[in-house]
Amino acid sequence: MSTGNMNLTLKVWRQKNNNTKGALVDYKLADISPDMSFLEMFDVLNEQLINKGEEPVVFDHDCREGICGMCSMFINGRPHGPKDLVTTCQLHMRSFKDGDTIVVEPWRAAAFPVVKDLTVDRSAFDRVIAAGGFISVNTGNAQDANNLPIPKMQADAAFEAAACIGCGACVATCKNASAMLFVSAKISQLALLPQGQPERYRRVQSMVAQMDAEGFGNCTNTGACEAECPKGISLENIARMNRDFASAKFISEETV
């Protein structure tokens, strides 16, 4: 079993709740193993805090295998830290050096208010999905799955958009706190599939309206969202959403 020899200084955002002010607090950690995940390093920190009689740092996490989208740390100025295409839980301490100082903050966006310490409220994403991120088919109404052939390239493109884990890194990194990458990924997935056509223009209007109502910012094509997305969701989705949104205003008889 490896015990580590990394010594680190952490600057961690502590905030009791959304009504109080927060601040960065310094912590020293010793004997960290490079094989630990970033969250396991936080487990070590919390165990130390508990043993000292202090309150541990609250942070969101669940699957710890990069798929549930719950972990959400802003590490040294980047969502999910320095490595591309990984979530915080899949980041390992070998990506850091002995003696490093690491700054850890929560996602920052008006639409993602801080709940406590590093935990934020991302329920705005659920409300955007509830506004139209679905195909209206009740259980029991489906025809045989192979009655609707879908070209492989189209199905693969829909899958790539559907790989979004809803973590919110795109919002956290955007200077405008825009949710366009998240919203457009769902719109694209369904717009690329024949099943999604009947509601296509209605969907894009309702979801964009809800996105605006939640207080997310606008897109200024910086591309930080794509660069920081742990699942590599493409900016093309935003272009597709914009096309559909514009089309909806011209060609769709439905206004939402």
Next chain:
Amino acid sequence: MSDINSNIPEGELASKWTKYKSSVPLVNPSNKRTIEVIIVGSGLAGASAAATLAEMGYKVKCFCFQDSPRRAHSIAAQGGINAAKNYQNDGDSVYRLFYDTIKGGDYRAREANVHRLAEVSANIIDQCVAQGVPLAREYGGLLDNRSFGGTQVQRTFYAAGQTGQQLLLGAYSALERQIGMGKVEMYTRHEMLEVVKIDGKARGIIARNLITGEIERHFGHAVVLGTGGYGNVFYLSTNAMGSNVTAAWKAHKQGAYFANPCYTQIHPTCIPVSGDHQSKLTLMSESLRNDGRIWVPKKKDDTRKASDIPEEERDYYLERRYPAFGNLVPRDVASRAAKERCDAGYGVGASKLAVYLDFKANTERYGRIEAAKAGNHNPDKETCMRLGTAVIKEKYGNLFDMYAQITGENPYETPMRIYPAVHYTMGGLWVDYNLMTSVPGLYCTGEANFSDHGANRLGASALMQGLADGYFVLPYTIGAYLSKEISTKAIPTDHPAFAEAEARAVGILNTLVNIKGTKSVDHFHKRLGHIMWEKCGMARNEKGLNEAIQEIRALREEFWKDVRVPGAVNELNPELEKAGRVADFIELGELMCIDALNRNESCGGHFREEYQTEEGEALRDDVNYAYVAAWEFKEGVNFELHKEELKFENIKVAQRSYK
């Protein structure tokens, strides 16, 4: 022998479900509007049930502890979902899926439930595709299939290595649609802490708002638990950090029997533990065993690098022991074989608790095929490896990347090191054919119940069961109960039963924060996990189990004296959440050992060392143990055994052989 009634409909196996569906009492639409159903859990089993019941017109409340229903751990399932579509024209049928599942479960599952599962499996695929779930397709535009363990047909549908994610997001979108229409009230970051019973029937729950710490009372004409499995009793497992048994355990303490708790699935191919800091284990999909060869050095304590060990000094022990199935034996068999080699001193890596999963032979083979396609019929080794690596990358790229990220090693160059890890629990709350527990009005779906996988689950069957229960089974069977409840008015939550249940929950929370002991919750959880893994893990014996029971009782006592839970009850307090869950895991751990001790046979994931063949294979006792062990909770953490006899009328029970 049975002293509990599973309410299996009469008639031929193949027509039971059809007949049942056509004759089950219905609730008319105007009555549905006044009937409230509580669903706890928003994974495949919970979200699909919540969406479907809301579509049917019921008033639904759905609860999850995560910040969004989309985070439930169903999302992490990699490989695929089985369905008897026979799209590959390879002789698949409902009966064959039924047969494979019963056999894979080592003849410890209920025939009628498994047949129904096989019947509705095809509908699941139709439903998911209609929802826009992007399952993998072939160039002709039709759905693709892959092979999985324990079957001889290709019936597994998939979406790359993210099938669970795509299916869950499908169910989640159906659920969000109902939330948007106001037909489901969603309670995220809420944890169920008690079942409320009135006149013997489940009538609601007590839940804690995890953000504010407020305790809430919720009424329902019926309560459904789709709360997942309890693998985290072992501390280290492939489950999510938050996965827990609390909802099921509280139900158990209110009278719901807990069935076959000792049936645990240990998955053979996981990334090994790297140190004491380890918080969870990561699975490497079963599909890797199609192209990887598993081996250890022939020499004990061999410290050479894998690449320095010549071919003749390698022991491909699965191919040696099971020539017919080789590296594709079922999960339980592969896991035990790895443990046997490591225990005997042949393990690899720093911990010696790992074996190699080596892709070199198949990489070279693929390379040779690719070279031949390009007209090169005599390629050198380097060309083969280069071309073959590209093929492996396309098939398993995301898994190889994950392995490299976690271990810091390049699996394209050195073999993966793997070791078995706790993955799934076949046991769970006992349910009858209607998926109702032994508490009237309390239902249980998905991994949380015990019903369909017997003593060992086949790969790609968990997703199938979760969605079968939620989309196609529960919505019918719950009608049988609710049709008799149409004149029951919503019970106000100031009823004394709600107050009593709330007092129980609050009492536990206050006790936990006031112990102010010296050791963290994780400290106790790790110790519990260690006992369970060593003495109730891949192999069990009478002596070890008896010791484990004593050790767990002592641990329970120490926990309630010495646990330290910082912070307060009325705020977001993850340590308090964990403390409540670990308290329940400790009690469950004891029951698992009691169940394992009671079952004097080996079957599926339950391997008792005393009961094995001369070759070291599991030895069932069908005369004495062909029953479901359903345990009733008794005052003071005691358990009483009830038995449901398993009758095999359509399948000939036989010894599993993979040699």
